[in-house]
Amino acid sequence: MKNRTFILVLSFIIVWSIGPLCWQLYTSFSTPDALINPTIEFTKRWTFDNYKLVLSANPPFWRYLVNSLIVGIISTLITLFIAIPASYSLSKANKIISRISNYYLFGAALFPYVLLFLALLEFARRYNLGNNLLALCIPYSALSMPLAILILTSSFRQIPIEIEEAARIEGLNLIQRLRLILVPLMLPSISSTAILIFLFSWNEYPISLTWISNENLLTLPVAISRIAGSSVYSIPYGAFAAATVVGSIPLLLIVLIFQKQIVSGLMQGAVKG
Amino acid sequence: MTLQVNNISRCINRNWIIKDMSFEVSNGECLALLGPSGCGKSTTLRLIAGLDSPNQGSIFIDNTDITNISPVDRNIGMVFQSYALFPHLNVLENLKLGLKVRGNKQTEIEERVNRILSIMQMSHLVKRRPNELSGGQKQRLALARAMLRQPNVYLLDEPMSNLDAQLREELRPELRDFIISGSKPVVYVTHDQQEAMSMSNKIAVMNEGEIQQIGTAKDLYNRPNSLFVASFIGRPQINTLSIKNNVITAIRPEHIYFNSEGLDCKLSHIEWLGNYQLLFIESKYGLIKMMCSAEQERPEKIKISWNKEREHDFDKKTGKRLNNI
Numbered sequence: 001m002k003n004r005t006f007i008l009v010l011s012f013i014i015v016w017s018i019g020p021l022c023w024q025l026y027t028s029f030s031t032p033d034a035l036i037n038p039t040i041e042f043t044k045r046w047t048f049d050n051y052k053l054v055l056s057a058n059p060p061f062w063r064y065l066v067n068s069l070i071v072g073i074i075s076t077l078i079t080l081f082i083a084i085p086a087s088y089s090l091s092k093a094n095k096i097i098s099r100i101s102n103y104y105l106f107g108a109a110l111f112p113y114v115l116l117f118l119a120l121l122e123f124a125r126r127y128n129l130g131n132n133l134l135a136l137c138i139p140y141s142a143l144s145m146p147l148a149i150l151i152l153t154s155s156f157r158q159i160p161i162e163i164e165e166a167a168r169i170e171g172l173n174l175i176q177r178l179r180l181i182l183v184p185l186m187l188p189s190i191s192s193t194a195i196l197i198f199l200f201s202w203n204e205y206p207i208s209l210t211w212i213s214n215e216n217l218l219t220l221p222v223a224i225s226r227i228a229g230s231s232v233y234s235i236p237y238g239a240f241a242a243a244t245v246v247g248s249i250p251l252l253l254i255v256l257i258f259q260k261q262i263v264s265g266l267m268q269g270a271v272k273g
Numbered sequence: 274m275t276l277q278v279n280n281i282s283r284c285i286n287r288n289w290i291i292k293d294m295s296f297e298v299s300n301g302e303c304l305a306l307l308g309p310s311g312c313g314k315s316t317t318l319r320l321i322a323g324l325d326s327p328n329q330g331s332i333f334i335d336n337t338d339i340t341n342i343s344p345v346d347r348n349i350g351m352v353f354q355s356y357a358l359f360p361h362l363n364v365l366e367n368l369k370l371g372l373k374v375r376g377n378k379q380t381e382i383e384e385r386v387n388r389i390l391s392i393m394q395m396s397h398l399v400k401r402r403p404n405e406l407s408g409g410q411k412q413r414l415a416l417a418r419a420m421l422r423q424p425n426v427y428l429l430d431e432p433m434s435n436l437d438a439q440l441r442e443e444l445r446p447e448l449r450d451f452i453i454s455g456s457k458p459v460v461y462v463t464h465d466q467q468e469a470m471s472m473s474n475k476i477a478v479m480n481e482g483e484i485q486q487i488g489t490a491k492d493l494y495n496r497p498n499s500l501f502v503a504s505f506i507g508r509p510q511i512n513t514l515s516i517k518n519n520v521i522t523a524i525r526p527e528h529i530y531f532n533s534e535g536l537d538c539k540l541s542h543i544e545w546l547g548n549y550q551l552l553f554i555e556s557k558y559g560l561i562k563m564m565c566s567a568e569q570e571r572p573e574k575i576k577i578s579w580n581k582e583r584e585h586d587f588d589k590k591t592g593k594r595l596n597n598i
Contacts, residue, residue, distance in 0.1 A: 165324050168344045172345075
């Protein structure tokens with residue numbers, strides 16, 4: 001009985017999360033008519049035109065993929081580079097400091113960042129940061145920072161203190177301890193944090209929309225919204241779907257690559273006999 | 274090498290974890306820090322290792338003041354209670370890491386690691402990660418890592434407490450061979466008095482951050498200087514009776530015998546433990562434990578007594594020793 005409920009809940013969750021993806025895939029291969037007219041014959045519903053449209057656009061679609069990849073990877077690296085030392089020191093802070101900083105970080109993580117985009121736009125104008133992919137990484141990493149620090153702090157706390165002390169006695173200085181002991185031990189949580197940060201910058205729309213106007217520098221979400229033929233009067237659902245499918249492929253690849261780190265139980269059996 | 278600890282104190286949030294503690298351990302000597310949990314014995318070890326620093330006092334190794342030196346430069350070999358092996362590195366990498374960061378030459382590292390691996394009989398395990406090792410192998414790896422750098426002092430923090438009782442007994446001679454009978458001072462923290470007695474030359478009994486008494490196991494057993502030491506050392510626990518005013522008389526269960534002219538008593542119950550039996554006897558001074566050989570016949574009417582010179586008298590208020598034996 002227990003087993004059956006488990007399977008039921010599990011299949012619901014699977015349908016819930018895979019369903020939209022399948023729908024998207026179906027839309028991307030359908031003719032525009034097929035989407036609105038259910039009576040069309042099964043054999044006449046399918047087409048590659050959506051993909052042809054997306055991939056033959058000018059500038060080519062892969063350019064947006066590359067733009068988004070550059071922004072995603074660089075903002076992830078910046079975030080981790082700052083968040084790892086920050087969370088290390090927060091994990092060592094005393095109770096009062098860590099509680100106060102936790103409140104701030106939670107507040108910042110939960111803050112609706114869309115409210116910031118006007119101010120950020122002003123910031124970009126003032127410092128001439130518009131139409132620059134690297135500059136776009138600054139707000140992205142800043143916005144991902146609170147969540148990254150929260151996650152990494154708690155995983156630093158989970159590493160038994162004795163492991164670091166043993167490393168100190170072995171003669172490792174702070175940088176060596178972080179590089180050779182702590183970061184390797186935290187790889188699972190670091191890679192899942194990295195994916196969260198990457199996802200945020202991959203999906204981000206309002207800031208990218210306002211900071212970037214040069215057609216060659218658009219990131220994926222903005223580029224998709226400008227796909228040929230989209231206007232107030234017509235929405236090319238098929239082309240949108242095709243663009244989203246192409247846009248998700250890099251994400252899928254990244255998750256597949258990091259899968260081992262995400263699920264591995266590296267800390268298992270670390271200290272106790 | 275001599276390890277000298279002079280009047281160290283450590284205070285956290287106005288609580289004195291260690292109060293004015295001094296001792297000395299010379300070459301080849303093993304001092305056991307023995308005490309109930311929370312008595313500050315692990316803290317003492319951390320102070321010597323440099324993981325914490327004392328609020329007062331100083332620590333010397335071979336007449337060099339190391340009180341304010343970082344643990345990196347103290348050259349101390351420590352075995353943690355949890356072993357604290359690096360879980361993401363295999364046996365070989367675990368051993369090499371410390372030598373590598375200290376800038377030793379590759380050939381020298383290889384040679385020293387291989388020597389220690391063969392001493393520890395772990396050469397066939399070099400590719401394993403710590404979670405693929407058994408409890409005993411983990412302990413040997415932790416010992417190997419501590420020995421590899423040829424440290425000036427060994428600190429062992431309950432190195433056996435994660436092992437089951439049988440393995441513990443098997444590994445005791447090994448631990449003694451490798452570290453304790455070496456030529457370096459050893460500080461051994463344990464809460465197991467049997468382990469302390471069998472592994473060390475000297476025992477320091479600690480309570481509430483203070484050393485109650487330092488001495489050989491024999492000293493502590495025969496001449497405890499306080500009621501705490503008397504009841505902490507020796508199993509079954511010593512009997513404590515109030516016979517005279519303001520005095521607690523303590524007498525060990527094994528020193529009580531049947532005597533037809535002795536104290537009138539009633540037998541409450543018996544624990545038969547194979548090589549001996551433990552008799553719980555009710556007397557006018559309260560419950561008395563008596564230990565005697567398992568074959569000992571019990572007389573009809575139970576009367577007990579003990580030799581006056583086996584008696585330890587302690588002050589009721591301070592717990593300090595009153596009589597001299």
